Amino acid sequence: MDIKVLRIAEFLEREKQMKVRELAEKSGFQVHADEIAFDKEIEGVFCGDLLSWVMGNCHESNAWITVQTHLNVVAVAALKEISCLIIVQDASIPQETLDKAKEEHIAVFETSMSAYEACVFCHEIGC
């Protein structure tokens, strides 16, 4: 394979959508998800804690990085068709939020990283 073909192959690999399952494998974050949730595709990342801001600005299939863990986060994620939630800085997640996320088939990741570190990490692994 010549160098040009290799580059195209690399480009295509990078452009390939990452699935929630791959994020789970690559990140090692603790995750709560079922098969439907794992199978969703991630297209970009959005970081924010103000729900209306997220509602108005994030895009469908984004992974959403936040410290908010209240039940309403799941309502926003479901309505905006967000691919998964990444809860940062070990923010404690109420069981009702996890139950609702399960019902809506939305994966919830937990990490001790800060929002900034999680953004950088997601960028590095190609989210």
Next chain:
Amino acid sequence: MFEQRYAILREDYANAGKASSAIKSALKQLGIAPDILRRIAVACYEAEINLIIHSYGGEILMNIDEENSKVILSFNDTGPGIPDMEKALTPGFSTASATAREFGFGAGMGLPNIKRVSDEFDVVSSSEGTHLKIGFYV
């Protein structure tokens, strides 16, 4: 005309978004295009949250005007009303309580978001109540 009604209670944060989800599901089943559906979901959720955070409670009414190919959502409450409409429509201005802010609400983007994503927007408010009516061409 297809019509559905949903009661919204004051400060019922636990059920916030339920009515919007139900409306989105109903419209999805009727075959509304995904991009329009997403705009409706954003506006409906914001307005539902406004009823929960700011009003004494009220209801959401969804109508489908088949003749004019339009989805109409009406949000009616019993007060206390919006004292300064111009401010309420200014992005970033919020009167949300500390509790609401703790839950991530109160960005001051509710009404501006609703206005931005809807095709028709009309709001009337007095101390007797606020009536918001928004339309989407489908």
